[in-house]
Amino acid sequence: MYRTTAHGVCWVWAAASLLGHTMPRPPQAALPRQAKHHHHQARRDEGIRWRFPADDNVEGMVARVENGLSQTTTLTLNASSPITHDLMEEALVHLYKKVESLRVCLRPRQGQLWVADMPRRKLDFKSVSGSDLEEQHSAFRYSPFNLHDGPLWKARLMSCPEDTPCPTPEVKAAFPHQCHLLLSVHHAANDGAVVMWMTQLLVNILDSLLQGVPVTSQQVGELRDGVEAKRRKQMRAALQQNPDKLVEALRQHLGSQHLPLLMEAFGLPNVANATTQDLTPVILDNQTMEKFASKCHSLGATTNAAFTALINASLVEVVREAGMHRDVYNISSRHPVDCRRLIKDCESLPLGNHVTPMPQNTATPSDVKQHFWQYVKHLDIELRDKLRRNYMCEDRMLEALMRPRQHTHGEQRASRQLPCWDYTFTNLYSPRTAHHAAGKCVWVTAAANYMSFHNERFAYGVGLFSFRGQPRLQLPFSTSAISREVAQRCLEKILALFHDVSRN
Numbered sequence: 001m002y003r004t005t006a007h008g009v010c011w012v013w014a015a016a017s018l019l020g021h022t023m024p025r026p027p028q029a030a031l032p033r034q035a036k037h038h039h040h041q042a043r044r045d046e047g048i049r050w051r052f053p054a055d056d057n058v059e060g061m062v063a064r065v066e067n068g069l070s071q072t073t074t075l076t077l078n079a080s081s082p083i084t085h086d087l088m089e090e091a092l093v094h095l096y097k098k099v100e101s102l103r104v105c106l107r108p109r110q111g112q113l114w115v116a117d118m119p120r121r122k123l124d125f126k127s128v129s130g131s132d133l134e135e136q137h138s139a140f141r142y143s144p145f146n147l148h149d150g151p152l153w154k155a156r157l158m159s160c161p162e163d164t165p166c167p168t169p170e171v172k173a174a175f176p177h178q179c180h181l182l183l184s185v186h187h188a189a190n191d192g193a194v195v196m197w198m199t200q201l202l203v204n205i206l207d208s209l210l211q212g213v214p215v216t217s218q219q220v221g222e223l224r225d226g227v228e229a230k231r232r233k234q235m236r237a238a239l240q241q242n243p244d245k246l247v248e249a250l251r252q253h254l255g256s257q258h259l260p261l262l263m264e265a266f267g268l269p270n271v272a273n274a275t276t277q278d279l280t281p282v283i284l285d286n287q288t289m290e291k292f293a294s295k296c297h298s299l300g301a302t303t304n305a306a307f308t309a310l311i312n313a314s315l316v317e318v319v320r321e322a323g324m325h326r327d328v329y330n331i332s333s334r335h336p337v338d339c340r341r342l343i344k345d346c347e348s349l350p351l352g353n354h355v356t357p358m359p360q361n362t363a364t365p366s367d368v369k370q371h372f373w374q375y376v377k378h379l380d381i382e383l384r385d386k387l388r389r390n391y392m393c394e395d396r397m398l399e400a401l402m403r404p405r406q407h408t409h410g411e412q413r414a415s416r417q418l419p420c421w422d423y424t425f426t427n428l429y430s431p432r433t434a435h436h437a438a439g440k441c442v443w444v445t446a447a448a449n450y451m452s453f454h455n456e457r458f459a460y461g462v463g464l465f466s467f468r469g470q471p472r473l474q475l476p477f478s479t480s481a482i483s484r485e486v487a488q489r490c491l492e493k494i495l496a497l498f499h500d501v502s503r504n
Contacts, residue, residue: 207439
């Protein structure tokens with residue numbers, strides 16, 4: 001059964017609460033189910049190094065991971081010498097020692113969930129047999145974490161037979177020893193930016209070990225609590241002084257949610273057990289990407305806005321071909337924003353989970369393809385304005401106010417909910433980042449970053465990543481929302497439109 005929220009009741013409560021009227025407030029979010037099981041152990045935690053209380057963002061992410069959300073990465077490595085189990089374990093130990101956010105767990109303290117150091121060092125690392133990477137990844141991405149004791153990350157090593165084709169054939173002769181590495185990191189402890197960064201660090205460590213070069217114990221990055229929750233408190237105080245602005249903010253918050261267009265056009269797939277499936281990653285042509293970026297630059301627009309426009313325009317084409325004809329299509333999307341931009345007193349990379357989704361609802365005309373670059377400019381202005389005023393923080397504050405009175409994060413995620421956003425777009429691509437550049441002894445010859453989100457509230461996702469100086473596009477989808485055929489059609493439309501608008 002689907003569960004819906006009585007928006008009218010929640011809207012009234014949120015407005016009254018912000019304006020200072022006397023109404024019952026929702027209770028403090030309860031501890032996640034797994035943390036409750038270990039509450040009796042809190043008295044024996046005197047030797048634990050407590051870092052900071054988990055904020056609402058971390059508590060919510062714990063519940064979402066428990067309900068099926070995951071972030072995983074697969075790397076195909078080609079090396080001049082074999083990467084054995086012992087060698088990989090040594091590299092992972094170095095990684096563990098250098099990155100403090102890989103040494104944390106989440107456990108209760110005096111009735112509240114806290115981020116703390118693991119009570120003892122432990123790696124969740126195994127070598128696995130078999131030659132089917134997709135099969136191994138399917139089982140690996142949903143395997144649980146030990147929230148209370150850690151570690152909140154895990155790795156699996158798969159050796160490849162000698163005759164396994166190399167994704168980059170020209171390096172096979174010099175780097176004949178091939179293997180796959182699967183990595184998964186609990187999203188409440190570290191976000192995608194840290195995952196991308198730690199995989200590069202691990203590859204560098206492996207390259208040093210294969211060369212016989214010492215690996216330093218120098219710490220990299222700094223564990224920080226979230227600043228987004230603090231900014232939300234400031235925004236709430238400001239809205240209390242402006243009732244008209246509050247009403248408009250609540251309208252905008254609710255207006256970003258609707259039944260995804262693909263589900264409206266094609267109906268709901270009849271599946272017993274929903275999963276997240278992934279289409280084959282696509283490496284985009286650098287020359288075309290340069291033309292695309294050049295057009296963005298001439299407009300003063302970001303490639304992030306232009307790719308959002310690509311996704312929107314392709315979505316319009318797909319639903320129009322399915323018979324859904326409208327003058328204007330309202331397209332709702334979610335854009336993870338790195339809130340490290342709000343941290344001003346950290347010289348190195350702030351470690352932890354610092355990503356907050358920002359909703360965007362865009363009125364998209366049916367002839368958007370004929371006026372694509374004007375549409376990009378309009379969209380860029382809207383997105384820049386939201387980032388300037390930190391709208392992602394305001395939206396999260398409004399979301400918290402709209403929750404039912406007896407809300408807990410665990411209960412909110414317990415039952416299946418109807419998706420209310422068309423898609424989510426994750427952009428971690430930068431032309432200035434030579435991610436996974438070739439080393440002296442090891443090359444990353446293939447890479448993919450995955451999200452599992454079939455219990456989340458969007459139909460599909462689009463991810464843009466950097467891979468050895470090239471952009472890599474990925475499209476995962478929830479089988480409860482759309483079929484593989486529809487998802488493939490969306491990807492093909494994005495790619496076709498990408499080439500069309502880059503030429504014109």
